Amino acid sequence: MIWIVAGFAAWAIGWWVNVQLSKRPKTRATGLAVPAIFGITIIVIWECMVHGLEISPVLLPPPSMIAARFAGSTGILWQDFVQTVIKGALSGYILGCGAAFLIAVLIDRFPFLQRGLLPVGNFVAALPIIGMAPILVMWFGFDWQSKAAVVVVMVFFPMLVNTVQGLQATDHMQRDLMRTYAANYMQTLLKLRLPAAMPFIFNGLKIATTLALIGAIVAEFFGSPIKGMGFRISTSVGQLALDLVWAEIVVAAVVGSAFYGGVALLEKAVTFWHPSQRG
Amino acid sequence: MARVWYRLGPILTVVIAIFVLWYAGTVALNAPWAHDKAKRAGVELSFSELVSDTMSQQKPKLPAPHQVGQEIWKTTGAMVAKGRAFSKRSLLYHSMVTLSSTLLGFALGTALGIALAVGIVYNRTMDMSVMPWVIASQTIPILAIAPMIIVVLNAIGISGLLPKAVISMYLSFFPVVVGMVKGLRSPDHMQLDQMKTWFATRGQEFWKLRLPSSMPYLFTSLKIAMAASLVGAIVGELPTGAVAGLGARLLAGSYYGQTIQIWSALITAAALAAALVGLIGLIQTMVLKRMGMVR
Incomplete structure (x- = not known):
């Protein structure tokens, strides 16, 4: 349960940061940061959901397991x-x-x-x-x-x-x-x-x-x-x-x-x- | 007449040249096996015997065009004549299997692509965060993970058409997103300002200006998406273990060395691709003509 909550929290935080960043004038730094944050958010949500919903690693291994492998x-x-x-x-x-x-x-x-x-x-x-x-x-x-x-x-x-x-x-x-x-x-x-x-x-x-x-x-x-x-x-x-x-x-x-x-x-x-x- | 020749002449020449090269290749590639057979039989082959032998082998390295043509006729037209148009040995049956997952994937991919493009055009955050990933997603050789998608979706109980369509969808949404973003942004400032002076809402601006002016871009992308979707469907059929579909025919042919079967599946796939892309081209001309956009 706590994993699912963490997943939603990560999604909310990532989205909020990106909205804030994209409201500013576009510079090189925000142009790189926004997609980077989006990518990291997806990976965090993936990790949380796999643990939270207890998806078998045979179907979808969490990113940490992939990194270890x-x-x-x-x-x-x-x-x-x-x-x-x-x-x-x-x-x-x-x-x-x-x-x-x-x-x-x-x-x-x-x-x-x-x-x-x-x-x-x-x-x-x-x-x-x-x-x-x-x-x-x-x-x-x-x-x-x-x-x-x-x-x-x-x-x-x-x-x-x-x-x-x-x-x-x-x-x-x-x-x-x-x-x-x-x-x-x-x-x-x-x-x-x-x-x-x-x-x-x-x-x-x-x-x-x-x-x-x-x-x-x-x-x-x-x-x-x-x-x-x-x-x-x-x-x-x-x-x-x-x-x-x-x-x-x-x-x-x-x-x-x-x-x-x-x-x-x-x-x-x-x-x-x-x-x-x-x- | 001269104009028709100006346009078609060179194309015909190239096509004829391809057939000549194909026949020459047939003789050259199949000659070693023909010589081998003749040697074991203890006979000398004259040139004409050699040529006729290379054209009629059971498992040639490169089948001659007429062999492929006969095989295609045997598995389509002749089957229809016997009233077994959709038996498992018929290429029509396999084409239908591939076609259905191609079309489903194409529809899903187009819908996803248009939805993403609308989001990207109207939402700055989405533009900045999603667009780079859409582009990056295509540098990943997605076809490589086709087997995994199939197996995983099978494991959670989804089998049949949908897993293959997912792969087609993944391949076909990209050209649609890129084309539609370009198309939806194609109205210039003057036109957008005009909409503003008419006090148009965002919805009206979308339906009456942006969407119509994106049509030429949409159709160009749809053609690419359709070709990509067919490739996705064929590759998606490989890991299912050669059950049904043109991809399965290719795999089965390569297991058993049935080159004629591989080539006939390949030519059928090519014809299918040409027909689908041609169909979109036809719809394009009709729609754009009615919209008054054809020059």
Whole structure:
């Protein structure tokens, strides 16, 4: 009973603090503090409710138990992280985005290909590509190569479509100016069109970060060596070791946010000139 | 005529190129197995024999498009003709299972997304505290915890459609929130001031200005949400142990090496996605035309 009361108290306090904070003019500090307090409140309520309502830890382990499990099995988590994120997701991400970028630059030279590939690419980007996972696992074996292949297929089309669109983002005036400078194709590409395409390219890169992690983890459901985050999640669910599953989810969430944040920071550094970054 | 060719020509070319590459890939990938068989039988394969063999294997590495087409026909049209349209071997049955949880999840996700967006637009505290978490929630590979959601919901006695729909909902609410927040904020100051001079209440401002002007944004997000919802439904079917649905077909196919079955499930899923997204596009054009918003 006391836990439930504590949960409601935490909710009331967290909400009240946030209302007070958000009434003030928005600064950097409140912009960070408000969501942080919201997150902490949710975790406290979760902890209180699990104890108060006596939910079995088999169904929903309390955050403290997850934290303890996390601290206790860093070895396994690290091994899974290397297998899934570094070997599977990251290598696939680099290969897929790199290939999509190069092909986008190539087809940009041929308007015919562009008009053909853009609608098809847009169509394919909306398809449930994750379904390719079992096929690719069959082709490339159980180890990380097949996971990287799934990631390549998943990130390729969003990246391709975004890059091609970005390369069209310059207007006639700018291209004519380059022509009056007697700039050749390479110079126009490197000095005008690629920089102008950067906001689009980074948009594609950001979408691809989430897709890469999802692809690498889900591909492991279809067969993997005895390590990796997807493998650990599916087997631990079978053993009802949900605290370990949640620990893996924490890793995935932190990695996903860090990956996304890293690309966003890079974007800020590269496209500092763009209106959306100056605001 | 020239204009139609200008638009369709390149697309047709690309599609034909994909089919040519697919057939070439079929020959290349299945050739080792064909050679293997021929060697054991002690015969030399001529080129045309090799090609015809690679196109007609039972468990090819890459089935040829017409094999997949035949399989799809066998499990849909032919079943209908026999009057067993919804038997367990029929792809129609599995598509219906996936479709129902996709639509339920999509409806739930859209409702949640719109509710959150209205809250975010009208409540400053919610804007500041919820919005960052909505964005952060999508950097978590949610599909990864699909098995856990299914098992946990099963344990407390909720099974069947709803657990899968929950995953679809989680994937589809995000684009709706982002799109609707943008849409509900799209009326500019001039229009909002005009509402104020008319002494409009907040409700009137919402129903008569903000909601109508958010429609184009809503439909764009709905298309993304629908595609995401289908992915959620398919992945949600994986951990239930291959009972029913397109995801279950994929998993069963990968267990037993039935590549043709995997590909036919995949193509069906793609067709389903295209049909659903196309349907929303159709509704979009109709609604926006009636609202006078189509340029």
